[in-house]
Structure formats: C-alpha cells, structure tokens
Amino acid sequence: GQQLNQSPQSMFIQEGEDVSMNCTSSSIFNTWLWYKQDPGEGPVLLIALYKAGELTSNGRLTAQFGITRKDSFLNISASIPSDVGIYFCAGYHGSSNTGKLIFGQGTTLQVKP
Amino acid sequence: KAGVTQTPRYLIKTRGQQVTLSCSPISGHRSVSWYQQTPGQGLQFLFEYFSETQRNKGNFPGRFSGRQFSNSRSEMNVSTLELGDSALYLCASSRGGAPDTQYFGPGTRLTVL
Numbered sequence: 224g225q226q227l228n229q230s231p232q233s234m235f236i237q238e239g240e241d242v243s244m245n246c247t248s249s250s251i252f253n254t255w256l257w258y259k260q261d262p263g264e265g266p267v268l269l270i271a272l273y274k275a276g277e278l279t280s281n282g283r284l285t286a287q288f289g290i291t292r293k294d295s296f297l298n299i300s301a302s303i304p305s306d307v308g309i310y311f312c313a314g315y316h317g318s319s320n321t322g323k324l325i326f327g328q329g330t331t332l333q334v335k336p
Numbered sequence: 337k338a339g340v341t342q343t344p345r346y347l348i349k350t351r352g353q354q355v356t357l358s359c360s361p362i363s364g365h366r367s368v369s370w371y372q373q374t375p376g377q378g379l380q381f382l383f384e385y386f387s388e389t390q391r392n393k394g395n396f397p398g399r400f401s402g403r404q405f406s407n408s409r410s411e412m413n414v415s416t417l418e419l420g421d422s423a424l425y426l427c428a429s430s431r432g433g434a435p436d437t438q439y440f441g442p443g444t445r446l447t448v449l
Contacts, residue, residue, distance in 0.1 A: 226378055254435065254436065256436060263442060264440075264442050264443075265340070265426050265428070265441050265442050265443055266379075266426075267440070268436065268438070271436035311378075311379065313379075313435070315435045323381045323384075323392055323394065324369075324371075324379075324381055324435050324438075325381070326371075326378055326380075327378070328378045329378060329379075
C-alpha cells in the first residue's frame with residue numbers, strides 16, 4: 224500500500240538535545256498529522272496541520288505543513304527520557320470527515336539520560 | 337471517559353483458521369477505523385465504518401472483512417489466516433470520522449503460526 228517516506232528510521236540522542244524528523248510524499252495531502260506510539264499502546268495524536276506553510280507548536284514539539292503540501296517535519300526541543308517512542312507522520316486525503324490516513328514508516332527515538 | 341477498548345489483546349492462531357477481533361469505541365463515537373501494523377509495512381488502513389456502513393476501504397484482500405453494530409461496536413474478521421497476517425491490529429474511533437479526532441485503542445496482537 225501507499226506509504227510516506229519518513230526519516231530518519233531511528234535516532235539515539237542525549238537528553239537535552241533537539242530532534243528533527245520529516246516526511247515526504249509524492250501525493251498532496253489536505254492534512255498532516257504527527258503521532259507518538261508507546262510500547263503496547265496505540266498511536267496518540269501530537270499535532271495536526273491543516274494548511275500549507277502552517278507552523279504549529281505543542282509544548283516542546285513544533286511541526287510544519289510543507290508549502291508544496293507534500294512534506295512535513297516535526298521538531299522536538301530539549302528532549303527528555305519520556306520522549307522515547309515511535310513517531311509517525313500521517314497524511315490525509317479526502318473531505319473533512321471521510322477519507323484515509325496514510326502513515327509513514329515511523330521514527331524510533333531513544334533518549335540517553 | 338473510557339477510551340477505545342479492543343479484545344482480545346493477544347491471540348495466537350494457526351494458518352487456515354479464521355479470527356474475529358472486537359473494538360468498542362468511545363461512547364458517542366460513530367466512526368470506527370481499522371489499521372494493520374507490521375514491522376515491514378508499517379500502519380496500513382483496512383477500512384472505516386460509520387453508522388453500520390463501510391465508508392472507506394483500504395487495499396486488502398477480501399479475506400479481511402468487518403462490520404459495525406447499532407451500538408457502534410465493530411468487529412474485524414480475517415478468514416483463512418496466512419503467516420503474513422501476523423500483526424498488531426488497531427482500531428480508532430471518532431465522532432464523525434475526521435482523522436484529527438480519532439482515538440486509537442491499544443490494539444490486538446495477532447500471531448499466526
């Protein structure tokens with residue numbers, strides 16, 4: 224099935240460092256979403272982006288909807304141990320309440336205290 | 337309020353068998369979407385149900401089917417199981433189906449031997 228190209232696949236960083244990950248697609252999306260998944264749990268929505276060029280923050284997280292509508296990035300500033308997990312980007316086709324989510328392969332983040 | 341619940345949490349089956357997974361959405365949510373998560377393919381959209389009707393479908397073979405009941409609970413069925421069906425099956429519920437309002441359950445881990 225269709226997937227987004229998410230990079231990097233994994234990161235191992237020191238506590239306090241900033242993190243950046245991105246997603247690219249050959250298709251245009253109406254909405255970009257970023258999720259975090261902890262072991263044994265389902266993904267939890269972190270940030271939703273609705274317009275090209277939009278920059279949105281949620282605490283130490285900042286995400287942007289690319290101008291071309293084919294890419295998005297997520298930054299985490301001053302990482303802490305609880306940031307450990309798998310981060311997914313997802314693009315959404317369709318109208319406001321019906322459509323499909325296309326996910327990236329995920330970025331596994333490990334933080335060394 | 338209670339989150340999305342999925343039962344069972346773990347399941348072991350053998351090739352050729354069939355399996356039924358259950359998802360109880362958050363109270364008041366009428367949309368239930370199902371996803372398959374594997375290490376190789378990542379998160380793949382299976383289908384979405386809204387008010388007992390399948391509204392969207394991903395690119396999976398007909399062995400994968402689902403239904404939704406009048407109380408919005410949903411079941412997913414996989415017939416003639418194959419080794420490659422081993423995965424974490426996630427469901428997500430929302431009021432109307434908009435992806436930024438979806439809440440994921442913890443998933444059912446299916447192992448096919």
